[in-house]
Amino acid sequence: MSPELLAVEPLAAARRLLGATLWSGPVGMRIVEVEAYGGDPSGPWHDPAAHSGRGRTARNAVMFGPPGVLYVYLSYGMHTCVNVTSGPDGIASAVLVRAGEIIAGHEKARARRPAARTDADLGKGPGNVGSALGITLDDYGAQLFDAASPIRLELGPEITDPAAISVGPRVGVSLAADRPWRLWLPDSAAVSAYRRSPRAPRLDLPA
Template identity: 80%
Template sequence: MHADQLAVEPPVAARRLLGSTLWSGPVGVRIVEVEAYGGDPSGPWPDPASHSGRGRTKRNAVMFGPAGVLYVYLSYGTHLCVNVTSGPDGIASAVLVRSGEVIAGQDEARARRAAARSDADLARGPGNLGSALGITLSDYGTELFDPSAPIRLELNEAVDIAAIASGPRVGVSAAADVPWRFWLPSSPAVSVYRRSPRAARATAESA
C-alpha cells in the first residue's frame, strides 16, 4: 500500500513526498518543498517544534494515527496549512507541504490565487498551496490514498536523493536548526527561507 511508504521516520517520509502529486478535484500540485515534524517526548522523534510536541490534543490527534492522512490547521488566523501524516500508527509525526508546482487545473488555481504574480507563485508557500488547492478545515482527516476521497495523494517515482537539498525549518522558534526542510532546487516554486526572529534571539542569548 502507498501509505506504508510514509510509515517511516519523518525525514524519510518528507523526502518521499518530493515529486509526488497532491490532487484536489481538477487541481494537481507537484510537491517541491516539505518540512518534517516529529512528536512528543515519549515517542522516537521528540520534536518541540511540532504541534504534537507536548502530547495529543483534539487539534493534533490525526498526527498520532496512520500515515497518509490529511492534517489541516489554520496558521496566524489566515492561512490553511496542508500536512500529510507519517510514521507508524500510534506514533506522532507529519510532513508540512510547503510549496508545489501547479501541473493541472491552472485556471481554477489562478481564480483562487488572483494575487499570484506568476505560475510559480500559485502554490509557493504553505498558505498559498492550501489556497490553490481549495482545501478547507473540513478536509481534516481525509484519507489521501482513498480513491474516492476529494483530496488524493499520488506518490510518484522517488526523487534521487542527490537532487534534494536540505536545511533548517522555516519560522519555528524551537529546534530551529534541525535540518528537516527538504526541497528540489531545480524548481522555481520553492519558497524563500526565513528564520524566526524568536529563534535568532534565543540563539544569541544562549551564546
C-alpha cells in the same frame, strides 16, 4: 501506492513526498518543498516545534494515527496549512507541504490565487498551497490514498540522487530551529524563501 510507504521516520517520509502529486478535485500540485515534524517526548522523534510536541490533543489527533491522512490547521487565523501524516500508527509525525507547482487545473488555481504574479507563485509557501488547492479545515482527516477522497496523494518515483534534493533548517519555528528538516527541489521556481524566526535562539558563530 500504499500509505505504508510513509510509515517511516519523519525525514524519510519528507523525502518520499518530494515530487509527489497532491490532487484536490481537478487541481493537481507537484510537491517541491516540505518540512518534517516529529512528535511528543514518549515517541522516538521528539520535536518541540511540532504541534504534537506536547502530546495528543483534539487538534493534532490525526498526527498520532496512521500515515497518509490529511492534517490541516490555520496559520495566523487565515492560512490553511496542508500536512501529510507519517510514521507508524500510534507514533506522531507529519510532513508540512511548503510549496508546489500546479500541473493541472491552472484556471481554478489562478481564480483562487488572484494575487499570484506567475504560475510559480500559485503554490509558493504553505498558506498558498492550501489556497491554490482549495483545501479547508473541513478536509481535516481526509484519507489521501483513498480513490474516493476529495483530496488525494499520488507518490512519484523515489528520488534517490542526494544531489537532487537540498536540505536546510525549517522556516519560522522558534524551537529546534536549526534542525535540518526542510527539504526542497532546487530546480523549482516555486520553492519559498527561507526566513528564520526572530524568536529562535541566535546561532553561535565562530570567532
